[in-house]
Amino acid sequence: MKRIIDYKNGETMSLEAIIKKSDFRLAKNGKNFLSLVFEDKSGQIPGKYWDANDENAKTFKVGTVVQLDGKRDIYQGKPQVIINHLGALEADTVDMSQFVQTAPIKKADMENDFEDIFLEITNGAWNRIVRYLFKKYHDEFFTSAAAKSNHHDFQGGLAYHTLSMVRQAENIADQYKQIDRALLIAGACLHDLGKTIELSGNLDIEYTFEGNMLGHITIVDEEIVKAAQEMDISLESEDMILLRHMILSHHGLLEYGSPERPKLLEAEVLHNIDEMDASINMITKALDKTENGSFSERIFGLDNRSFYKHS
Template identity: 55%
Template sequence: MADKQLMTYEVGEQMNLMALLKNVTVRVAKNGKQYLDLTFEDQSGEISGKFWDASAADIDRFQAGRVVRLAGKRETYQGSPQVRIAGLRLANADEPHQPGDFVVHAPMKASDMEEQINQVVFEITNQVWNRIVRFLLAKHRKAFFSYPAAKHNHHAFEGGLAFHTLSILRLAHSVVQQYSSIDAPLLYAGAILHDLGKVIELSGPVSTQYTVEGNLLGHISIVDGEIVSACNELKFDLNSENVVLLRHMILAHHGLMEYGSPVRPRLLEAEVLHQLDELDASIMMMTTAVEKTSPGEFGERLFAMDGRSFYRPNEPQAGGPAVK
Protein backbone atom coordinates (compact mmCIF):
# COMPACT_ATOMS: atom_id res chain seq x y z
CA MET A 1 0.00 0.00 0.00
CA ALA A 2 1.43 3.38 -0.99
CA ASP A 3 2.21 5.98 1.67
CA LYS A 4 -0.21 8.82 2.24
CA GLN A 5 1.13 12.26 1.40
CA LEU A 6 2.09 14.99 3.86
CA MET A 7 -1.00 17.14 3.62
CA THR A 8 -3.48 14.26 3.57
CA TYR A 9 -2.89 13.51 7.27
CA GLU A 10 -5.36 14.99 9.74
CA VAL A 11 -4.33 16.86 12.89
CA GLY A 12 -3.56 14.28 15.58
CA GLU A 13 -2.95 11.48 13.08
CA GLN A 14 0.25 9.41 13.15
CA MET A 15 2.40 9.96 10.07
CA ASN A 16 4.75 7.50 8.35
CA LEU A 17 5.92 8.34 4.85
CA MET A 18 8.74 9.32 2.51
CA ALA A 19 9.38 13.04 2.08
CA LEU A 20 11.97 15.48 0.75
CA LEU A 21 13.96 17.73 3.07
CA LYS A 22 13.20 21.04 1.39
CA ASN A 23 14.95 23.28 3.92
CA VAL A 24 17.24 22.51 6.86
CA THR A 25 18.47 25.11 9.35
CA VAL A 26 20.71 24.36 12.33
CA ARG A 27 19.59 26.27 15.43
CA VAL A 28 20.46 26.36 19.13
CA ALA A 29 17.78 25.68 21.75
CA LYS A 30 17.48 27.45 25.11
CA ASN A 31 19.31 24.52 26.75
CA GLY A 32 22.30 25.20 24.51
CA LYS A 33 21.83 22.07 22.40
CA GLN A 34 21.59 22.17 18.63
CA TYR A 35 18.45 21.18 16.77
CA LEU A 36 17.34 21.08 13.14
CA ASP A 37 14.50 23.28 11.93
CA LEU A 38 13.18 21.24 9.00
CA THR A 39 10.71 21.72 6.17
CA PHE A 40 9.44 18.51 4.59
CA GLU A 41 7.93 18.48 1.11
CA ASP A 42 6.08 16.20 -1.25
CA GLN A 43 3.68 16.85 -4.11
CA SER A 44 0.83 17.60 -1.69
CA GLY A 45 2.63 20.52 -0.04
CA GLU A 46 5.03 21.11 2.83
CA ILE A 47 5.11 20.90 6.61
CA SER A 48 7.64 21.97 9.23
CA GLY A 49 9.14 20.02 12.10
CA LYS A 50 11.96 20.21 14.64
CA PHE A 51 14.56 17.50 15.19
CA TRP A 52 15.74 18.07 18.74
CA ASP A 53 19.18 17.36 20.23
CA ALA A 54 20.79 16.93 16.83
CA SER A 55 24.26 15.40 16.90
CA ALA A 56 27.05 16.32 14.52
CA ALA A 57 26.24 13.12 12.60
CA ASP A 58 22.57 14.13 12.36
CA ILE A 59 23.53 17.56 11.01
CA ASP A 60 25.75 15.93 8.40
CA ARG A 61 23.13 13.32 7.53
CA PHE A 62 19.96 15.38 7.22
CA GLN A 63 20.73 17.98 4.56
CA ALA A 64 18.39 19.84 2.22
CA GLY A 65 17.69 17.93 -0.97
CA ARG A 66 17.75 14.47 0.61
CA VAL A 67 14.78 12.11 0.82
CA VAL A 68 13.91 10.70 4.24
CA ARG A 69 11.52 8.31 5.94
CA LEU A 70 9.54 10.43 8.40
CA ALA A 71 7.52 9.13 11.34
CA GLY A 72 5.61 11.43 13.66
CA LYS A 73 2.31 13.08 14.49
CA ARG A 74 0.62 15.95 12.70
CA GLU A 75 -0.05 18.97 14.89
CA THR A 76 -0.82 22.67 14.48
CA TYR A 77 1.45 25.43 15.81
CA GLN A 78 0.43 29.09 15.61
CA GLY A 79 -2.00 28.26 12.82
CA SER A 80 0.55 26.35 10.73
CA PRO A 81 0.75 22.59 10.16
CA GLN A 82 3.65 20.94 11.96
CA VAL A 83 4.89 17.41 12.57
CA ARG A 84 6.14 16.22 15.95
CA ILE A 85 8.99 14.00 14.79
CA ALA A 86 9.19 10.53 16.33
CA GLY A 87 11.67 9.01 13.88
CA LEU A 88 13.76 10.16 10.93
CA ARG A 89 16.19 8.34 8.65
CA LEU A 90 17.54 8.63 5.12
CA ALA A 91 15.73 6.74 2.37
CA ASN A 92 17.04 3.27 1.54
CA ALA A 93 18.05 2.32 -1.99
CA ASP A 94 14.88 0.22 -2.41
CA GLU A 95 12.62 3.12 -1.39
CA PRO A 96 11.60 6.20 -3.42
CA HIS A 97 14.67 8.44 -3.15
CA GLN A 98 14.75 10.76 -6.19
CA PRO A 99 14.28 14.35 -4.93
CA GLY A 100 12.53 15.46 -8.12
CA ASP A 101 9.68 13.03 -7.43
CA PHE A 102 8.71 14.93 -4.28
CA VAL A 103 8.60 18.59 -5.38
CA VAL A 104 5.36 20.50 -5.82
CA HIS A 105 4.62 21.27 -9.48
CA ALA A 106 2.84 24.15 -11.18
CA PRO A 107 -0.80 23.39 -12.01
CA MET A 108 0.06 23.53 -15.73
CA LYS A 109 2.47 21.60 -17.91
CA ALA A 110 5.62 23.45 -18.88
CA SER A 111 4.84 22.94 -22.56
CA ASP A 112 1.40 24.54 -22.17
CA MET A 113 2.84 27.53 -20.29
CA GLU A 114 5.51 27.96 -22.95
CA GLU A 115 2.93 27.89 -25.73
CA GLN A 116 0.75 30.52 -24.06
CA ILE A 117 3.65 32.84 -23.22
CA ASN A 118 4.95 32.54 -26.78
CA GLN A 119 1.54 33.61 -28.05
CA VAL A 120 1.86 36.82 -26.04
CA VAL A 121 5.34 37.41 -27.48
CA PHE A 122 3.67 37.81 -30.89
CA GLU A 123 1.64 40.68 -29.37
CA ILE A 124 4.84 42.60 -28.56
CA THR A 125 4.79 44.53 -31.83
CA ASN A 126 7.69 46.81 -30.93
CA GLN A 127 10.61 45.03 -32.60
CA VAL A 128 13.23 46.11 -30.06
CA TRP A 129 11.25 44.75 -27.12
CA ASN A 130 10.19 41.69 -29.09
CA ARG A 131 13.73 40.72 -30.02
CA ILE A 132 15.08 41.27 -26.50
CA VAL A 133 12.30 39.13 -25.01
CA ARG A 134 12.79 36.35 -27.55
CA PHE A 135 16.58 36.46 -27.09
CA LEU A 136 16.38 36.10 -23.29
CA LEU A 137 13.60 33.49 -23.32
CA ALA A 138 15.66 31.36 -25.69
CA LYS A 139 18.81 31.86 -23.60
CA HIS A 140 17.15 30.76 -20.34
CA ARG A 141 14.35 28.57 -21.70
CA LYS A 142 14.97 25.41 -19.65
CA ALA A 143 15.36 27.19 -16.34
CA PHE A 144 12.57 29.70 -16.98
CA PHE A 145 9.97 26.95 -17.37
CA SER A 146 11.17 24.80 -14.46
CA TYR A 147 12.35 27.18 -11.72
CA PRO A 148 10.18 28.44 -8.85
CA ALA A 149 9.42 32.13 -8.47
CA ALA A 150 10.72 32.19 -4.89
CA LYS A 151 12.32 30.11 -2.15
CA HIS A 152 9.34 30.78 0.12
CA ASN A 153 6.16 32.82 -0.15
CA HIS A 154 4.56 32.90 -3.60
CA HIS A 155 4.87 30.35 -6.42
CA ALA A 156 7.62 28.46 -4.57
CA PHE A 157 7.19 25.31 -6.65
CA GLU A 158 8.61 23.78 -9.81
CA GLY A 159 7.44 25.84 -12.77
CA GLY A 160 6.33 28.64 -10.46
CA LEU A 161 8.32 31.29 -12.29
CA ALA A 162 6.61 30.66 -15.63
CA PHE A 163 3.21 30.20 -13.97
CA HIS A 164 3.55 33.52 -12.11
CA THR A 165 4.61 35.21 -15.35
CA LEU A 166 1.65 33.74 -17.24
CA SER A 167 -0.75 34.80 -14.48
CA ILE A 168 0.47 38.39 -14.74
CA LEU A 169 0.11 38.30 -18.53
CA ARG A 170 -3.50 37.16 -18.17
CA LEU A 171 -4.16 40.00 -15.73
CA ALA A 172 -2.38 42.40 -18.09
CA HIS A 173 -4.68 41.40 -20.96
CA SER A 174 -7.71 42.28 -18.85
CA VAL A 175 -6.26 45.63 -17.78
CA VAL A 176 -5.32 46.54 -21.34
CA GLN A 177 -8.88 45.87 -22.47
CA GLN A 178 -10.15 48.19 -19.73
CA TYR A 179 -7.65 51.03 -20.25
CA SER A 180 -6.76 51.93 -23.83
CA SER A 181 -4.06 54.38 -22.68
CA ILE A 182 -1.73 51.53 -21.68
CA ASP A 183 1.09 50.60 -24.06
CA ALA A 184 0.29 46.89 -24.22
CA PRO A 185 3.54 45.70 -25.87
CA LEU A 186 5.62 47.46 -23.21
CA LEU A 187 3.53 45.99 -20.40
CA TYR A 188 3.75 42.48 -21.88
CA ALA A 189 7.51 42.72 -22.43
CA GLY A 190 8.06 43.94 -18.88
CA ALA A 191 5.80 41.22 -17.47
CA ILE A 192 7.69 38.43 -19.26
CA LEU A 193 11.11 39.70 -18.19
CA HIS A 194 10.40 41.13 -14.73
CA ASP A 195 11.41 38.02 -12.75
CA LEU A 196 13.62 36.28 -15.31
CA GLY A 197 16.66 37.09 -13.16
CA LYS A 198 15.46 34.43 -10.73
CA VAL A 199 16.92 31.75 -13.01
CA ILE A 200 20.28 33.04 -11.75
CA GLU A 201 19.19 34.27 -8.31
CA LEU A 202 17.86 30.83 -7.29
CA SER A 203 19.44 27.38 -7.41
CA GLY A 204 16.54 25.47 -8.98
CA PRO A 205 13.28 23.72 -8.08
CA VAL A 206 14.69 21.12 -5.64
CA SER A 207 15.48 22.46 -2.15
CA THR A 208 15.70 25.97 -3.54
CA GLN A 209 18.47 28.18 -2.19
CA TYR A 210 19.77 31.63 -3.09
CA THR A 211 22.94 31.55 -5.18
CA VAL A 212 25.96 33.75 -4.51
CA GLU A 213 24.81 36.05 -7.32
CA GLY A 214 21.30 36.02 -5.92
CA ASN A 215 22.45 37.09 -2.47
CA LEU A 216 24.89 39.71 -3.70
CA LEU A 217 23.00 41.15 -6.68
CA GLY A 218 19.31 40.19 -6.54
CA HIS A 219 17.11 39.28 -9.48
CA ILE A 220 16.24 42.87 -10.41
CA SER A 221 19.86 43.84 -11.00
CA ILE A 222 20.53 40.48 -12.65
CA VAL A 223 17.81 40.78 -15.28
CA ASP A 224 18.74 44.39 -15.98
CA GLY A 225 22.24 43.14 -16.72
CA GLU A 226 20.79 40.45 -18.95
CA ILE A 227 18.91 43.09 -20.94
CA VAL A 228 22.11 45.09 -21.38
CA SER A 229 23.92 41.94 -22.52
CA ALA A 230 21.11 41.15 -24.98
CA CYS A 231 21.25 44.67 -26.41
CA ASN A 232 24.98 44.36 -26.94
CA GLU A 233 24.46 41.06 -28.76
CA LEU A 234 21.61 42.46 -30.84
CA LYS A 235 23.43 45.74 -31.58
CA PHE A 236 20.75 47.90 -29.94
CA ASP A 237 21.60 51.36 -28.65
CA LEU A 238 21.46 51.29 -24.84
CA ASN A 239 20.59 55.00 -24.83
CA SER A 240 17.56 54.61 -27.09
CA GLU A 241 14.21 55.34 -25.49
CA ASN A 242 12.89 51.83 -26.22
CA VAL A 243 15.70 50.21 -24.23
CA VAL A 244 15.52 52.72 -21.39
CA LEU A 245 11.75 52.22 -21.04
CA LEU A 246 12.08 48.44 -20.90
CA ARG A 247 14.87 48.62 -18.33
CA HIS A 248 12.74 50.95 -16.20
CA MET A 249 9.91 48.39 -16.25
CA ILE A 250 12.24 45.86 -14.64
CA LEU A 251 14.05 48.18 -12.25
CA ALA A 252 10.81 49.67 -10.86
CA HIS A 253 8.62 46.58 -10.58
CA HIS A 254 8.98 46.17 -6.79
CA GLY A 255 7.46 49.61 -6.43
CA LEU A 256 9.45 50.90 -3.46
CA MET A 257 13.18 51.24 -2.92
CA GLU A 258 12.93 49.50 0.47
CA TYR A 259 11.52 46.48 -1.39
CA GLY A 260 14.52 46.26 -3.71
CA SER A 261 13.74 48.55 -6.63
CA PRO A 262 16.45 51.17 -7.27
CA VAL A 263 13.78 53.50 -8.68
CA ARG A 264 10.04 53.94 -8.18
CA PRO A 265 7.68 53.52 -11.16
CA ARG A 266 7.64 56.63 -13.37
CA LEU A 267 5.71 55.12 -16.29
CA LEU A 268 2.05 54.16 -16.35
CA GLU A 269 3.00 50.67 -17.55
CA ALA A 270 5.62 50.29 -14.81
CA GLU A 271 3.09 51.13 -12.11
CA VAL A 272 0.58 48.69 -13.62
CA LEU A 273 3.21 45.93 -13.72
CA HIS A 274 4.08 46.58 -10.07
CA GLN A 275 0.42 46.40 -9.04
CA LEU A 276 -0.23 43.22 -11.03
CA ASP A 277 2.89 41.59 -9.60
CA GLU A 278 1.73 42.45 -6.07
CA LEU A 279 -1.80 41.21 -6.79
CA ASP A 280 -0.75 37.83 -8.17
CA ALA A 281 1.87 37.21 -5.47
CA SER A 282 -0.54 38.21 -2.68
CA ILE A 283 -3.37 36.03 -3.95
CA MET A 284 -1.04 33.04 -4.23
CA MET A 285 0.33 33.55 -0.69
CA MET A 286 -3.14 33.92 0.81
CA THR A 287 -4.55 30.99 -1.13
CA THR A 288 -1.70 28.71 -0.09
CA ALA A 289 -2.08 29.68 3.57
CA VAL A 290 -5.86 29.29 3.60
CA GLU A 291 -5.68 25.89 1.91
CA LYS A 292 -3.57 24.66 4.86
CA THR A 293 -6.04 26.09 7.39
CA SER A 294 -8.99 24.27 8.93
CA PRO A 295 -12.44 25.82 8.27
CA GLY A 296 -13.43 28.27 10.99
CA GLU A 297 -9.83 29.10 11.89
CA PHE A 298 -7.16 31.66 11.09
CA GLY A 299 -4.05 30.44 9.28
CA GLU A 300 -0.39 31.19 9.81
CA ARG A 301 0.86 34.76 9.93
CA LEU A 302 2.34 35.82 6.60
CA PHE A 303 5.46 37.93 6.97
CA ALA A 304 5.14 39.23 3.41
CA MET A 305 1.56 40.32 4.14
CA ASP A 306 2.47 42.55 7.11
CA GLY A 307 2.23 39.63 9.51
CA ARG A 308 -1.51 39.20 8.95
CA SER A 309 -3.24 35.85 9.21
CA PHE A 310 -6.27 35.02 7.07
CA TYR A 311 -9.52 33.37 8.02
CA ARG A 312 -10.95 30.33 6.27
CA PRO A 313 -14.76 30.46 6.41
CA ASN A 314 -16.67 27.35 7.35
CA GLU A 315 -17.15 25.52 4.09
CA PRO A 316 -20.74 25.23 2.89
CA GLN A 317 -22.43 21.86 2.74
CA ALA A 318 -24.00 20.70 -0.51
CA GLY A 319 -27.35 22.45 -0.75
CA GLY A 320 -27.11 23.81 2.77
CA PRO A 321 -25.69 26.61 4.90
CA ALA A 322 -22.11 26.93 6.08
CA VAL A 323 -20.96 24.63 8.88
CA LYS A 324 -21.55 26.15 12.35
Protein backbone atom coordinates in the same frame (compact mmCIF):
# COMPACT_ATOMS: atom_id res chain seq x y z
CA MET B 1 -1.68 7.32 1.45
CA LYS B 2 -2.48 10.69 3.00
CA ARG B 3 -0.50 13.73 1.93
CA ILE B 4 0.88 16.49 4.17
CA ILE B 5 -2.05 18.76 3.36
CA ASP B 6 -4.61 16.09 4.34
CA TYR B 7 -3.71 15.94 8.04
CA LYS B 8 -5.58 18.05 10.58
CA ASN B 9 -4.29 19.38 13.87
CA GLY B 10 -3.86 16.64 16.48
CA GLU B 11 -3.88 13.78 13.96
CA THR B 12 -1.20 11.12 13.83
CA MET B 13 0.88 11.46 10.68
CA SER B 14 2.46 8.60 8.74
CA LEU B 15 3.70 9.29 5.23
CA GLU B 16 6.66 9.47 2.89
CA ALA B 17 8.13 12.92 2.21
CA ILE B 18 11.28 14.58 0.94
CA ILE B 19 13.50 16.80 3.10
CA LYS B 20 13.46 20.31 1.64
CA LYS B 21 15.53 22.00 4.36
CA SER B 22 17.87 20.59 6.99
CA ASP B 23 19.81 22.68 9.51
CA PHE B 24 21.92 21.25 12.36
CA ARG B 25 21.38 23.51 15.38
CA LEU B 26 22.05 23.84 19.10
CA ALA B 27 19.11 24.56 21.41
CA LYS B 28 19.27 26.85 24.46
CA ASN B 29 19.27 23.77 26.71
CA GLY B 30 22.46 22.57 25.03
CA LYS B 31 20.83 19.78 23.00
CA ASN B 32 21.51 19.34 19.30
CA PHE B 33 18.60 19.12 16.90
CA LEU B 34 17.82 19.13 13.19
CA SER B 35 15.46 21.85 11.99
CA LEU B 36 13.71 20.16 9.08
CA VAL B 37 11.12 21.03 6.46
CA PHE B 38 9.31 18.12 4.83
CA GLU B 39 7.63 18.36 1.43
CA ASP B 40 5.41 16.35 -0.84
CA LYS B 41 3.30 17.31 -3.86
CA SER B 42 0.64 18.83 -1.60
CA GLY B 43 2.79 21.18 0.49
CA GLN B 44 5.31 21.52 3.29
CA ILE B 45 5.50 21.16 7.06
CA PRO B 46 8.41 21.87 9.46
CA GLY B 47 9.55 19.66 12.32
CA LYS B 48 12.44 19.24 14.78
CA TYR B 49 14.47 16.07 15.16
CA TRP B 50 15.83 16.20 18.72
CA ASP B 51 19.07 14.78 20.15
CA ALA B 52 20.57 14.73 16.67
CA ASN B 53 24.19 13.78 16.03
CA ASP B 54 26.57 14.20 13.11
CA GLU B 55 25.45 10.89 11.60
CA ASN B 56 21.81 12.02 11.68
CA ALA B 57 22.79 15.25 9.91
CA LYS B 58 24.47 13.25 7.14
CA THR B 59 21.51 10.87 6.83
CA PHE B 60 18.70 13.43 6.91
CA LYS B 61 20.10 15.90 4.40
CA VAL B 62 18.27 17.92 1.75
CA GLY B 63 16.85 15.67 -0.96
CA THR B 64 16.50 12.57 1.22
CA VAL B 65 13.13 10.79 1.02
CA VAL B 66 12.01 9.61 4.45
CA GLN B 67 9.28 7.71 6.22
CA LEU B 68 7.86 10.32 8.60
CA ASP B 69 5.80 9.32 11.63
CA GLY B 70 4.55 11.87 14.14
CA LYS B 71 1.70 14.15 15.14
CA ARG B 72 0.48 17.36 13.51
CA ASP B 73 0.58 20.26 15.93
CA ILE B 74 0.41 24.06 15.97
CA TYR B 75 3.35 26.10 17.27
CA GLN B 76 3.19 29.90 17.37
CA GLY B 77 0.24 29.82 15.00
CA LYS B 78 1.94 27.64 12.38
CA PRO B 79 1.58 23.91 11.61
CA GLN B 80 4.44 21.59 12.55
CA VAL B 81 4.99 17.89 12.97
CA ILE B 82 6.15 16.45 16.30
CA ILE B 83 8.45 13.70 15.04
CA ASN B 84 8.14 10.27 16.65
CA HIS B 85 10.14 8.35 14.07
CA LEU B 86 12.16 9.25 10.99
CA GLY B 87 13.73 6.77 8.62
CA ALA B 88 15.60 7.35 5.36
CA LEU B 89 14.41 5.42 2.31
CA GLU B 90 16.76 4.03 -0.32
CA ALA B 91 16.97 6.42 -3.27
CA ASP B 92 16.57 3.65 -5.85
CA THR B 93 13.25 2.55 -4.30
CA VAL B 94 11.42 5.87 -4.72
CA ASP B 95 10.42 8.19 -7.54
CA MET B 96 11.83 11.54 -6.43
CA SER B 97 9.53 13.50 -8.73
CA GLN B 98 6.53 12.31 -6.70
CA PHE B 99 7.66 14.37 -3.71
CA VAL B 100 8.78 17.68 -5.22
CA GLN B 101 6.29 20.50 -5.65
CA THR B 102 6.07 21.68 -9.24
CA ALA B 103 4.05 24.20 -11.22
CA PRO B 104 0.44 23.11 -11.88
CA ILE B 105 1.01 23.56 -15.62
CA LYS B 106 3.37 21.26 -17.51
CA LYS B 107 6.66 22.76 -18.70
CA ALA B 108 5.91 21.93 -22.35
CA ASP B 109 2.54 23.67 -22.15
CA MET B 110 4.08 26.80 -20.66
CA GLU B 111 6.76 26.81 -23.36
CA ASN B 112 4.07 26.74 -26.02
CA ASP B 113 2.11 29.48 -24.27
CA PHE B 114 5.11 31.80 -24.24
CA GLU B 115 5.76 31.23 -27.94
CA ASP B 116 2.24 32.54 -28.60
CA ILE B 117 2.72 35.39 -26.14
CA PHE B 118 5.84 36.63 -27.93
CA LEU B 119 3.67 37.31 -30.99
CA GLU B 120 1.73 39.88 -28.96
CA ILE B 121 4.88 41.98 -28.43
CA THR B 122 4.52 43.96 -31.64
CA ASN B 123 7.34 46.41 -30.96
CA GLY B 124 10.39 45.10 -32.81
CA ALA B 125 13.02 46.08 -30.25
CA TRP B 126 11.08 44.72 -27.27
CA ASN B 127 10.27 41.51 -29.12
CA ARG B 128 13.89 40.87 -30.03
CA ILE B 129 15.09 41.54 -26.46
CA VAL B 130 12.46 39.24 -24.92
CA ARG B 131 13.14 36.40 -27.37
CA TYR B 132 16.91 36.76 -26.97
CA LEU B 133 16.81 36.56 -23.16
CA PHE B 134 14.25 33.75 -23.05
CA LYS B 135 16.44 31.71 -25.38
CA LYS B 136 19.56 32.49 -23.30
CA TYR B 137 17.96 31.49 -19.98
CA HIS B 138 15.38 29.01 -21.26
CA ASP B 139 16.28 26.02 -19.08
CA GLU B 140 16.72 28.03 -15.89
CA PHE B 141 13.53 30.02 -16.45
CA PHE B 142 11.29 26.97 -16.79
CA THR B 143 12.74 25.10 -13.79
CA SER B 144 13.51 27.85 -11.26
CA ALA B 145 11.39 28.95 -8.32
CA ALA B 146 10.14 32.53 -8.19
CA ALA B 147 11.24 33.08 -4.57
CA LYS B 148 13.15 31.50 -1.71
CA SER B 149 10.09 31.02 0.48
CA ASN B 150 7.25 33.52 0.11
CA HIS B 151 5.46 33.00 -3.20
CA HIS B 152 5.72 30.46 -6.03
CA ASP B 153 8.63 28.80 -4.19
CA PHE B 154 8.50 25.57 -6.16
CA GLN B 155 10.06 24.04 -9.26
CA GLY B 156 8.78 25.92 -12.30
CA GLY B 157 7.36 28.65 -10.07
CA LEU B 158 9.13 31.45 -11.93
CA ALA B 159 7.62 30.52 -15.29
CA TYR B 160 4.19 29.90 -13.74
CA HIS B 161 4.20 33.26 -11.91
CA THR B 162 5.31 35.04 -15.08
CA LEU B 163 2.67 33.31 -17.20
CA SER B 164 -0.02 34.19 -14.66
CA MET B 165 1.05 37.83 -14.77
CA VAL B 166 0.99 37.88 -18.57
CA ARG B 167 -2.56 36.50 -18.57
CA GLN B 168 -3.64 39.25 -16.19
CA ALA B 169 -1.81 41.82 -18.32
CA GLU B 170 -3.69 40.62 -21.41
CA ASN B 171 -7.06 40.96 -19.68
CA ILE B 172 -6.26 44.41 -18.32
CA ALA B 173 -5.03 45.61 -21.71
CA ASP B 174 -8.28 44.33 -23.24
CA GLN B 175 -10.27 46.33 -20.69
CA TYR B 176 -8.20 49.53 -20.84
CA LYS B 177 -7.39 50.36 -24.44
CA GLN B 178 -5.11 53.26 -23.44
CA ILE B 179 -2.53 50.78 -22.15
CA ASP B 180 0.36 49.86 -24.46
CA ARG B 181 -0.29 46.11 -24.61
CA ALA B 182 3.10 45.22 -26.07
CA LEU B 183 5.00 47.18 -23.42
CA LEU B 184 3.00 45.70 -20.54
CA ILE B 185 3.43 42.13 -21.80
CA ALA B 186 7.15 42.62 -22.50
CA GLY B 187 7.61 43.98 -18.98
CA ALA B 188 5.69 41.07 -17.47
CA CYS B 189 7.82 38.56 -19.40
CA LEU B 190 11.11 40.06 -18.25
CA HIS B 191 10.34 41.46 -14.79
CA ASP B 192 11.68 38.51 -12.77
CA LEU B 193 14.02 36.90 -15.30
CA GLY B 194 16.98 37.96 -13.16
CA LYS B 195 15.90 35.35 -10.60
CA THR B 196 17.45 32.71 -12.86
CA ILE B 197 20.75 34.15 -11.62
CA GLU B 198 19.66 35.47 -8.21
CA LEU B 199 18.47 32.09 -6.88
CA SER B 200 19.92 28.59 -6.98
CA GLY B 201 18.55 25.14 -6.19
CA ASN B 202 15.14 23.57 -6.67
CA LEU B 203 14.71 22.13 -3.17
CA ASP B 204 16.76 24.12 -0.68
CA ILE B 205 16.50 27.43 -2.53
CA GLU B 206 19.25 29.93 -1.68
CA TYR B 207 20.49 33.28 -2.91
CA THR B 208 23.63 33.20 -5.02
CA PHE B 209 26.51 35.57 -4.28
CA GLU B 210 25.48 37.70 -7.25
CA GLY B 211 21.88 37.58 -6.12
CA ASN B 212 22.76 38.74 -2.62
CA MET B 213 25.03 41.53 -3.82
CA LEU B 214 23.02 42.85 -6.78
CA GLY B 215 19.44 41.54 -6.70
CA HIS B 216 17.33 40.33 -9.61
CA ILE B 217 16.23 43.82 -10.73
CA THR B 218 19.77 45.02 -11.31
CA ILE B 219 20.74 41.67 -12.83
CA VAL B 220 18.00 41.62 -15.47
CA ASP B 221 18.54 45.30 -16.35
CA GLU B 222 22.18 44.47 -17.04
CA GLU B 223 21.06 41.53 -19.17
CA ILE B 224 18.76 43.81 -21.18
CA VAL B 225 21.64 46.24 -21.76
CA LYS B 226 23.96 43.45 -22.92
CA ALA B 227 21.28 42.00 -25.20
CA ALA B 228 20.65 45.41 -26.80
CA GLN B 229 24.36 45.91 -27.39
CA GLU B 230 24.68 42.43 -28.87
CA MET B 231 21.85 43.12 -31.34
CA ASP B 232 22.86 46.72 -32.03
CA ILE B 233 19.67 48.20 -30.53
CA SER B 234 20.15 51.77 -29.34
CA LEU B 235 19.98 52.06 -25.56
CA GLU B 236 19.25 55.78 -25.97
CA SER B 237 16.02 55.12 -27.87
CA GLU B 238 12.74 55.81 -26.07
CA ASP B 239 11.69 52.19 -26.58
CA MET B 240 14.64 50.84 -24.61
CA ILE B 241 14.34 53.43 -21.86
CA LEU B 242 10.66 52.56 -21.42
CA LEU B 243 11.37 48.83 -21.29
CA ARG B 244 14.16 49.26 -18.75
CA HIS B 245 11.92 51.51 -16.63
CA MET B 246 9.29 48.77 -16.54
CA ILE B 247 11.82 46.41 -14.96
CA LEU B 248 13.54 48.89 -12.67
CA SER B 249 10.28 50.16 -11.15
CA HIS B 250 8.26 46.96 -10.81
CA HIS B 251 8.74 46.64 -7.03
CA GLY B 252 6.97 49.96 -6.71
CA LEU B 253 8.88 51.54 -3.82
CA LEU B 254 12.53 52.38 -3.24
CA GLU B 255 12.50 50.53 0.09
CA TYR B 256 11.32 47.39 -1.72
CA GLY B 257 14.31 47.39 -4.05
CA SER B 258 13.22 49.48 -7.03
CA PRO B 259 15.66 52.28 -7.92
CA GLU B 260 12.73 54.19 -9.44
CA ARG B 261 9.02 54.39 -8.67
CA PRO B 262 6.66 53.74 -11.61
CA LYS B 263 6.37 56.74 -13.94
CA LEU B 264 4.41 55.03 -16.70
CA LEU B 265 0.82 53.80 -16.65
CA GLU B 266 2.08 50.39 -17.77
CA ALA B 267 4.74 50.33 -15.05
CA GLU B 268 2.15 51.06 -12.36
CA VAL B 269 -0.07 48.30 -13.72
CA LEU B 270 2.86 45.85 -13.84
CA HIS B 271 3.72 46.57 -10.22
CA ASN B 272 0.13 45.96 -9.11
CA ILE B 273 -0.20 42.76 -11.14
CA ASP B 274 3.00 41.46 -9.54
CA GLU B 275 1.75 42.31 -6.04
CA MET B 276 -1.66 40.72 -6.66
CA ASP B 277 -0.33 37.49 -8.16
CA ALA B 278 2.19 37.00 -5.34
CA SER B 279 -0.43 37.81 -2.69
CA ILE B 280 -2.98 35.37 -4.10
CA ASN B 281 -0.36 32.61 -4.15
CA MET B 282 0.75 33.28 -0.56
CA ILE B 283 -2.81 33.42 0.77
CA THR B 284 -3.85 30.30 -1.15
CA LYS B 285 -0.83 28.40 0.16
CA ALA B 286 -1.72 29.36 3.74
CA LEU B 287 -5.43 28.58 3.37
CA ASP B 288 -4.63 25.15 1.91
CA LYS B 289 -3.24 24.28 5.35
CA THR B 290 -6.19 25.81 7.24
CA GLU B 291 -9.44 24.16 8.32
CA ASN B 292 -12.76 25.75 7.38
CA GLY B 293 -13.91 28.26 9.97
CA SER B 294 -10.37 29.01 11.13
CA PHE B 295 -7.72 31.64 10.51
CA SER B 296 -4.55 30.77 8.64
CA GLU B 297 -1.04 31.02 9.99
CA ARG B 298 0.48 34.48 9.84
CA ILE B 299 1.96 35.28 6.44
CA PHE B 300 5.32 37.02 6.67
CA GLY B 301 5.14 38.48 3.16
CA LEU B 302 1.79 40.11 3.93
CA ASP B 303 2.67 42.02 7.11
CA ASN B 304 2.19 38.92 9.26
CA ARG B 305 -1.58 38.97 8.69
CA SER B 306 -3.82 35.91 9.05
CA PHE B 307 -6.67 35.12 6.66
CA TYR B 308 -10.00 33.46 7.43
CA LYS B 309 -11.03 30.33 5.52
CA HIS B 310 -14.76 30.26 4.96
CA SER B 311 -16.74 27.24 3.82
